[in-house]
Amino acid sequence: MAKEIDIFYDVALKLTNQAGELIRSKVGVSLVADLKSCDIDLVTETDQAVEKLLMDGIGAEFPSHKFIGEETVASGGSCNLTDEPTWIIDPIDGTMNFVHAFPHSCISLALFIDKQPQIGIIYNPMLEQLFTARKGQGAFLNGKQIHASKEAVLAKALIMLENGTSRDPEKMKNLFINQQNIIPKIHGTRCLGSAALDMAMVALGCADAYFEFGIHVWDIAAGELLIKEAGGVVIDPSGGELDRFSRRVLCASTPQLAEQITANLVQFYPMPRD
Numbered sequence: 001m002a003k004e005i006d007i008f009y010d011v012a013l014k015l016t017n018q019a020g021e022l023i024r025s026k027v028g029v030s031l032v033a034d035l036k037s038c039d040i041d042l043v044t045e046t047d048q049a050v051e052k053l054l055m056d057g058i059g060a061e062f063p064s065h066k067f068i069g070e071e072t073v074a075s076g077g078s079c080n081l082t083d084e085p086t087w088i089i090d091p092i093d094g095t096m097n098f099v100h101a102f103p104h105s106c107i108s109l110a111l112f113i114d115k116q117p118q119i120g121i122i123y124n125p126m127l128e129q130l131f132t133a134r135k136g137q138g139a140f141l142n143g144k145q146i147h148a149s150k151e152a153v154l155a156k157a158l159i160m161l162e163n164g165t166s167r168d169p170e171k172m173k174n175l176f177i178n179q180q181n182i183i184p185k186i187h188g189t190r191c192l193g194s195a196a197l198d199m200a201m202v203a204l205g206c207a208d209a210y211f212e213f214g215i216h217v218w219d220i221a222a223g224e225l226l227i228k229e230a231g232g233v234v235i236d237p238s239g240g241e242l243d244r245f246s247r248r249v250l251c252a253s254t255p256q257l258a259e260q261i262t263a264n265l266v267q268f269y270p271m272p273r274d
């Protein structure tokens with residue numbers, strides 16, 4: 001199976017680079033964005049074209065493989081993970097950034113087999129940042145191994161915090177309460193506008209944690225393996241095991257830091273699940 005996964009990885013990487021060229025060619029072009037769940041949840045033709053390029057390319061090489069893609073699910077496609085080899089794809093994570101030519105968007109692509117992540121790829125084509133991870137083989141940025149920080153003290157933590165793509169009043173109220181609770185107790189927060197790139201910063205060791213209520217499985221699928229292979233933890237924000245379809249995630253450099261963040265969070269349970 002290891003040899004097969006090598007082949008899956010090589011094909012995925014080739015297609016990701018092609019998709020990156022497509023994204024680069026469209027940056028700054030006056031893009032027409034359609035609205036999804038609200039006026040800050042955007043999708044462009046490039047999101048859809050990238051997802052099609054990846055799915056068509058992988059499907060041509062491996063016809064039995066399954067897919068969970070953000071834009072395919074948005075059009076009524078399946079969001080069901082089985083034991084079959086399944087690619088979980090966010091074609092452009094940070095579509096709002098892409099529309100504004102703010103250079104923090106990425107392709108997020110993960111392969112799951114028997115419901116376990118085997119490959120994680122997060123590629124920001126605007127800044128040429130290629131984050132990769134293979135199960136049991138470490139995490140890398142542009143081929144150089146990376147490691148999560150060893151930060152275990154909340155007061156010294158730099159935490160990635162997103163405003164999200166929802167206007168839901170209850171969700172926004174929870175976001176503001178958690179910001180008020182946690183910001184006075186830490187070094188600071190940063191917001192990239194992309195869940196996958198936030199997770200890449202934790203794997204890179206330049207941020208110590210990230211949490212968000214309201215993400216989707218395609219936002220976190222690649223980042224989960226990247227952080228775990230970099231030595232960090234990815235769990236449910238209440239402290240339990242990650243539930244990939246619950247639309248909740250907490251990532252941290254160490255279990256000790258994760259525990260302190262959990263103790264300071266007011267929990268929120270986005271519905272519906274993925």
Ligand code: LIP
Binds near residue numbers: 090092096097164216
């Ligand atoms: C989203 C980001 C948003 C973040 C969400 C998701 P999308 O990506 O734009 O900042 O909070 O978790 O990652 O919807 O543009 O692919």
